Amino acid sequence: MAPTSETLTAERILEATEEVLRRHGPAKATVVDVARALGVSHGSVYRHFRTKAALREAVTKRWLDRTSEALAGIAAEDRDAEGRLRDWLRALFDAKRRKAGDDPELFATYTVLTDEAGTAVGEHLADLTGQLTRIVREGAETGVFTVADPAAAARAVFHATGRFHDPCHAPEWKRPGVEEEFAAVVDLLVRGLRG
Numbered sequence: 001m002a003p004t005s006e007t008l009t010a011e012r013i014l015e016a017t018e019e020v021l022r023r024h025g026p027a028k029a030t031v032v033d034v035a036r037a038l039g040v041s042h043g044s045v046y047r048h049f050r051t052k053a054a055l056r057e058a059v060t061k062r063w064l065d066r067t068s069e070a071l072a073g074i075a076a077e078d079r080d081a082e083g084r085l086r087d088w089l090r091a092l093f094d095a096k097r098r099k100a101g102d103d104p105e106l107f108a109t110y111t112v113l114t115d116e117a118g119t120a121v122g123e124h125l126a127d128l129t130g131q132l133t134r135i136v137r138e139g140a141e142t143g144v145f146t147v148a149d150p151a152a153a154a155r156a157v158f159h160a161t162g163r164f165h166d167p168c169h170a171p172e173w174k175r176p177g178v179e180e181e182f183a184a185v186v187d188l189l190v191r192g193l194r195g
Contacts, residue, residue: 008040010048010058017059022105026112031055057120060113064124067095068131075131081139082190085157088135089186092128093164093173100170111167129158136193146195157189 016037020029031052035042049055074088100107114121132154139145147153163169164182172178 008038008044008048012038013045013048013055014059014062017055018063018106021059021109021113022103025105026056026109053116056113056116060110061120061123063110064114064120067092067099068124068127070095071128071131075134081135081142081144082194085132085135085139085190085193086186088131089157089161089164090182093161093182096165096167096170097173100167100173107167107170111170114167125158129154132158139193145193147193153193157193160189161185 013034017029017034020033020037023029024033031042031045034055035045038045045055049058071088071091074084074091077084099110129151133151136145136147136154136157137150140147140150145153161182163172164178164185
């Protein structure tokens, strides 16, 4: 039986939108396609998301939040800051590389969507640098790191590792030697934070 607008949730719409984007790509996917996939009218979708742009922003945020949530657990752990920093950077690289490799069509779609996203990308980047700031601040408080401004140091670490998490570098993530390059960058950053 087709779902009714009463049982239609934002989450179900976002799941269907992701599938439609996977099949059609961002240029051809429409709200009508999403509604058709759900067995509802496009008006039902618009009751949850007022515009196509709002729907695309929400699906982009959902995709970005998956990475943020996984990393938040590492940032919040009660253990040494250096280990958490290394694990956090590794998890970020692995998550981005997994997304690019496991579903390249959807990854390409989200790369397009993040370029047009209103506030989702900025909020995502702020969340990630906030998590890094927490790790660096706790490292400074325990004497593991020697930094005067944990937020500035966290931003520097994030930017210095951009090659391993910014989607524009995805083609490089499969190259031979990328693991060694990642390890070398992280080692250099950790030595710098230790002062």
